[in-house]
Amino acid sequence: MMLTTNNRLQQAEEALQKAKEKLNERYRLGYHIVAPANWINDPNGLVQFKGEYHVFYQHHPYDENWGPMHWGHAKSKDLVHWEHLPVALAPGDACDKDGCFSGSAVDNDGELTLIYTGHHYTDKEKDLFTQNQNIAVSQDGVTFEKAEENPVIAEPPADSAHHFRDPKVWKHGDSWYMILGNATKDEVGRVILYRSADLRKWEYIGVLAQSEGTLGYMWECPDFFELDGKHVLLISPQGLEAEGDLYNNRFQTGYLIGEYDYETNKFSHGEFIEMDNGHDFYAVQTLKDDKGRRIAIGWMDMWESNMPTKEDGWCGALTLPRELTLDKRNKVLMNPVDELTLLRETEHKVFANQSISGNYLAKTNQDLIELKVEFDLTKTTAQAVGFKIRGLDQEETVLRYQVKDQKLVLDCTKHGKKEDGIRRTALEAGDRLSLRVFIDRSSVEIFANEGQATMTSRIYPQHERLGIELFAEDGDAQVSEFTYWSLKDIWK
Structure with a gap:
């Protein structure tokens, strides 16, 4: 019997309740966003909606290891005191058969819209897959319905590899824009750009930025925004070799900064700068809040690292919210948001x-x-x-x-x-x-x-x-x- 979306969401909630009862608390974080139990990775859909901050995250509610991705969900009035909400998205529909992968959220005139990647295995053993882009909408910010039009982007551009994920959407003028993490057929990381009038029909504009061969085989989790008069592209490149003290983790997160022209889609930027030099920082996403601040949250773990909390029935956490600013040298600075006091x-x-x-x-x-x-x-x-x-x-x-x-x-x-x-x-x-x-x-x-x-x-x-x-x-x-x-x- 095919389960309906609501059945799958309910099953996920029941699995989490059971898993919560068996948690070992020794490493449980006291003031960071964690799932009620089991696995989480990338932050998704950072948004302010009806006066509250919402953070979604990649989540496997059935296991402490990575698996078919759901969207977990938490909200807060002050970026400090968080509460868990029901799982927002469960995979298994025609548009997202094997996973609801990372994406973003926008407030579309009082309708909270999630934009996410549908993952589809063609050969799971060999990790062969296709990816598409979908939307789900909510009036109350808690329960979401996947759009009938899904997938809103069915396949990547013709010159693209099958890596085609992590949509970040924002509005500029009267148009919605979407960037996606992508790779060319010969494994060069890049970010590509689409435009839409209604979040449903998308037109491919072209490449926003691309590696010149030194910045990895795939760029994950892109984000693009204006900060103090400059344009900043956040990316998480895969496949960078370590260089002395730089790029020492399995994968990196950093930024390119420069000038952008919407008319010509030309982004002139400087070199890639790593954002955080610890062990556990990846897949950062941002929102602009109603105070005008650009706030970033990352995944506070790293692929292929030692994760002892798996023995305790949970795994993964998000960083504290950090305000991004630019210094006089156009370096992006991250500092804890004021509310953390x-x-x-x-x-x-x-x-x-x-x-x-x-x-x-x-x-x-x-x-x-x-x-x-x-x-x-x-x-x-x-x-x-x-x-x-x-x-x-x-x-x-x-x-x-x-x-x-x-x-x-x-x-x-x-x-x-x-x-x-x-x-x-x-x-x-x-x-x-x-x-x-x-x-x-x-x-x-x-x-x-x-x-x-x-x-x-x-x-x-x-x-x-x-x-x-x-x-x-x-x-x-x-x-x-x-x-x-x-x-x-x-x-x-």
Whole structure:
């Protein structure tokens, strides 16, 4: 018997309820978007609708491993306190037989419209497939109906490989525009552009941007928007080789920035810049909210990485929401949205304007912490400064700034990343090193010098926390501020 869409959605909900009862909570995140149970990956459909923020995500409600993709769903009034909503999309219709893959969402005059990729295996064993683009609509922002017109784009352009996914849609003037992650037949990553008057009939415009042979075989999860007068194209290229401290993860996320002309579809841009230099940051998507902010959320995991939470009945999480801005050099900066101060419960001012040599431990067994540390480098003689998230039995995550080399080094080797546990990134800190850090039960997000560098990684402590330790190596360090806050668990 063929299940109806509603049957499939109901089954997914029932499976999640059962899986929730068996969860092990040891690594469960306290203030990040996670599914009620089982697997999630890419954020999808970031949108503001009727005054609330909606985030959808790639979700497998039946297993802690990746599988036939559904769309999970959460919403919030303030980007901080999230609530789970029922699964929004389930695959299995003619337009999306084997998966409702990534996409985006728009508010079309009070109708919430999801635009997503339908996945269809032609030979699952050999990973051969076709992909098309579909829409689903909702009046209430909770229950969605797939459009009768699906697929709204049935197949990719003639010069294209079968990789044809992750639609991002926005409105400019009277027209809707859609970009898609794509590859040419000879495996060159690119982003292609379509235009529509009604979200149903789409006209192919052409290539928005394409690799010159150095930027991977496929560009996933594109996003395109204006930021402070420039146009930014976010992409997640697959197939980049590591170059020193760059591109050390399985796949990357970064941006091209430049000038764009809608009349000619010409995007003149600079080189690819990686957005985050930690271990676990991919498939970022953005929305522009009613305050005019460009807000980004990424998947806080990485393909083919060690994921110990699978043993606990869940896997995958999304990053904190980050506001994107441009600095004077046209670098995209990411910083935590202002609302995240709502998470703060108790403030602990450890000290200010104090010199340290060696180390200083602020004892706390708190799991959920926001940390603010500032070093005055003009009065620092140490070769390296930084902090450690200390645990019992010598467990630790270390962030070290090498003053002379101007390099930030994150070492999670002793917190569950035995292999490939170190990430590095350049940071010209100048006179001061300012660190804002969000620590959850199994994650750390580091924002250095107001977003000049960010590093996001999952960590997997086996033991209780001991505290936060500041250190100075081979000399003294002047600490302007050392403050931390205990944070709320929004899911409890």
